[in-house]
Amino acid sequence: MPDITETPEALISLQDVLDLIAERRGKRIAASTWRSYVAREQAPKPVKYQGREPLYSPTEIIDWIDERPGPGRWASSRTQ
Numbered sequence: 001m002p003d004i005t006e007t008p009e010a011l012i013s014l015q016d017v018l019d020l021i022a023e024r025r026g027k028r029i030a031a032s033t034w035r036s037y038v039a040r041e042q043a044p045k046p047v048k049y050q051g052r053e054p055l056y057s058p059t060e061i062i063d064w065i066d067e068r069p070g071p072g073r074w075a076s077s078r079t080q
Helices: 014-025 031-039 058-067 073-077
Strands: 048-050 053-056
Touching (some): 014 031, 014 053, 014 058, 053 058
């Protein structure tokens, strides 16, 4: 995984996004789950493509991870 602390605007691959989520949240998600989030506009879209590979802004991804509610939070806030 690239060192994003030194070059925050260097774009990262889908695998880097998944690794970053696992590192910061302690839980890995599948690539298909991530693509589903992006398709439903629940996660940042790729900044550009290199061939067919989507590339993302690490700053946007980190902000998304840090602002995302934890597991179960939505269900616990629902009225019964």
